[in-house]
Amino acid sequence: MTVARATRVQREGSPWTGLWAVVAKEMADHLSSTRMHILEALIALTAIGTVYSAASAIRSVASLEPKFLFLKLFTVAQEPFPSFVDFLGFLVPLIAIALAFDAVNSEFNQHTLARVLSQPIYRDALLMGKFLAGLFTQFVIYAAIWLLIFGLGVIQLGVPPTGEEVGRALWLLVATVFYGGVWMAVALLFSVRFRQPATAALASIALWLFFTVFWGMIATSMASLIAPIRVGLPEELLAQARWQLALRRVAPGQLYAEILVALLRPEVRSLSIVLPFQLEGAILGQPLPLSQSVLLIWPHLTGLIAATLVLFALAYILFQRQEVRA
Amino acid sequence: MAKKDAVIETRDLTKVYNGLVAVDRLNLRVYEGEVYGLLGPNGSGKTTTILMLLGLTEPTAGSVQVVGWDPRRYPLRVKAQVGYIPDRVGFYDDLTAWENLMYTAKLNGIPRREAYRRVDEALAWVGLSEVAHRPVRTFSRGMRQRLGVADVLIKRPRVIIMDEPTQGLDPESAREFLDLIRTLKKEGKTILLASHLLHQVQAVCDRVGLFHKGKKALEGTVEELGREVLGTSxxxxxxxxxxxxxxxxxxxxxxxxxxxxxxxxxxxxxxxxxxxxxxxxxxxxxxxxxxxxxxxxLPSLDDIYTHYFQTAAEGVS
CATH class of the missing domain: 3.30.70.2470 (Protein-tyrosine phosphatase receptor IA-2 ectodomain)
Incomplete structure (x- = not known):
């Protein structure tokens, strides 16, 4: 039997029809689900605890360093509490994975996919809607936490934040949403790939653990393989350090950590290796203006956004090719 | 019978999955206002055919027209007029029946006020008004199936496609469901029904098409099929x-x-x-x-079916 290939046909109608209906429904689900309530409570408690202890630490030294008190709320750690940003590094991926690991496979398992796709929408709208809803939900959660921290700060420190501090906090918010976006896209990809939500969740967490725990070690050993130190020349040491940093930056967590440093500590002037001669004439300890700090994190931020988009695109392609019938 | 316009028409429709022919040069015509039954054992290509009619699966070859549009090129227009109740229709368990239907209304772009009206109407029509605000989790199989009908009614479709609608229902629910189908027919809807539960199909279908290995082996009223297969009507x-x-x-x-x-x-x-x-x-x-x-x-479809597949099997061996 010969079967003539059907010619590819251009589809008519916008792929975004129904997108906002999906976004609204998914956001309502996220914001009312028990899973998210638990995580929200967790992050709120973390924020309150760390900020409270940071504030008391700051008050004792505030007269010595009166600058950027609100940013210190994020970074100052007082025993036994780590700082809030230390927590963010793993709470954000956790929230992001929780938002997306069952996005598509639960539709299969509940037999809702065929019914929803038989409505006058394209698949694009469904996946995009789920993704956007996740990003918006993260934005809402973090914005609430940021406001909570600032509110606590005003009460505890007794001074209002400066415009510069608010600006830095807003950039941090954007970076946090996209750091979450990377992990959400990973979870979404696995939710398309694996039919069992538990498998998708575990795969996402495994990947995250790999990057947080093992990637640093792997980067170090790979750097010494690629650029070995034979005689101990400074050039060799420098080359290896550069390789090591470049490899480490493959991990989203590393990029995010560097963003945190640059935004929350204005006196940081570079995120790369700085040689002594490059510091000639610099007045150390002077803070950079916000625009310069943003310039510093720009490659990191675009890196996170690009990773989010690439991973989402993979999930998208996989989803488009999937058959509707289970 | 004067032939009315075909609402569903396929010509040499073919679907090949990984070298396996699921649907083989299918020519199907379903006319306005009739109830057409797609019959066949599991795996005979019924669901694949339905998915192609809705533009949810790309045909390998052949052409399709549903309510006058090609679902490959105009899937949104087709899906706006065709309601589909899939095999084991599913709803979001944590949402109420009402919320589930409102979501469907929104996906169809129906304005809010109109949506409220249609959802209430549809729930009343299938007799689920009382439980409208209960989560679907608490619904029985029969209630879900009726909610599936309410769900397609939201868009006021011309055509309703049902895949194995009575499978897994207890006899009482199945009978109620068949009554719903009859009422839908009276309201002028065209209905395409895929099933392997023959006596139920026989009870509601005007015409049936018998599927066998991706091909439409026989077609006609139950009486005609009886004459053709059993030689008796x-x-x-x-x-x-x-x-x-x-x-x-x-x-x-x-x-x-x-x-x-x-x-x-x-x-x-x-x-x-x-x-x-x-x-x-x-x-x-x-x-x-x-x-x-x-x-x-009248000879039951069961007799016809059994006889046909026995003959087909003997023909092969």
Whole structure:
């Protein structure tokens, strides 16, 4: 039997029809689900605890360093509490994975996919809607936490934040949403790939653990393989350090950590290796203006956004090719 | 019957999955206002056909037109007018029936106020108004299936496609569901029904198409299929006094009668191409017997189906 290939046909109608209906429904689900309530409570408690202890630490030294008190709320750690940003590094991926690991496979398992796709929408709208809803939900959660921290700060420190501090906090918010976006896209990809939500969740967490725990070690050993130190020349040491940093930056967590440093500590002037001669004439300890700090994190931020988009695109392609019938 | 416009029309529709032919050069025409049954064992290509009609799966070859549009090129227009109740229809368990239907309304771009009205109407229509605000988690299989009907009614479709709608329902729910289908037909909807539960399909379908290995093997009304496959379209049952045996020969001689079988001393079974009850009655009286019972039965789709697939299997071996 010969079967003539059907010619590819251009589809008519916008792929975004129904997108906002999906976004609204998914956001309502996220914001009312028990899973998210638990995580929200967790992050709120973390924020309150760390900020409270940071504030008391700051008050004792505030007269010595009166600058950027609100940013210190994020970074100052007082025993036994780590700082809030230390927590963010793993709470954000956790929230992001929780938002997306069952996005598509639960539709299969509940037999809702065929019914929803038989409505006058394209698949694009469904996946995009789920993704956007996740990003918006993260934005809402973090914005609430940021406001909570600032509110606590005003009460505890007794001074209002400066415009510069608010600006830095807003950039941090954007970076946090996209750091979450990377992990959400990973979870979404696995939710398309694996039919069992538990498998998708575990795969996402495994990947995250790999990057947080093992990637640093792997980067170090790979750097010494690629650029070995034979005689101990400074050039060799420098080359290896550069390789090591470049490899480490493959991990989203590393990029995010560097963003945190640059935004929350204005006196940081570079995120790369700085040689002594490059510091000639610099007045150390002077803070950079916000625009310069943003310039510093720009490659990191675009890196996170690009990773989010690439991973989402993979999930998208996989989803488009999937058959509707289970 | 005057032929109305075809709402669903396929020409040489073919789907190949990884080298396996799921649907093989299917030519299907379903007319406005009729209930058409797609029959066939599992894996005979019914669901694949449906998915192609909705533009949810790309055909490998051939052409499709549904409500006048090609679902490959205009899937949104097709899906706006065609309601689909999938096999084991699912809803979001944590949402209420009302919320689930509102989501459907929003996906269809129906304005909020109109949506409220349609959702309430649809829930009332299937008799689920009382439980509208209960989570779907608490619903029985039959209630979910009825919610599936409410769900497609939201968009006021011209065509409703149902995949195995009565599978897994208890007899009472299944009967209720078939009543719903009849009411939908009265309201002028065109319905395409895929099933392997024959007696149920027989009860509601105007025409049926018998699927076998991706091909449409037979098509027509149940009566026509009976004539084609079994060579018989009516069974007349005659009960007489005092003895029926002497009537066998005279009845065999009647026009349209193909065979007469003796069931017991007083009962005969007449296979014929028409409803021959008047002729049989006359013959019984002429031969001096007393007529106790006279009944006609159409051959069940089950008989046709079993017979067809037996023959098909023998043909292969």
């Amino acid at each position: 009516h069974y007349v049952i005659v009960e007489v006094e005092p003895d029926a045996r002497h009537l066998v020969e005279p009845l065999r001689g009647l026009k349209y009668v193909q065979d007469v079988e003796v069931l017991d001393d007083r009962t005969l079974w007449v296979k014929s191409l028409r409803d021959v009850r008047p002729e049989v009655a006359t013959a019984v009286v002429q031969h001096g017997s007393r007529l106790l019972r006279l009944d006609v039965e």
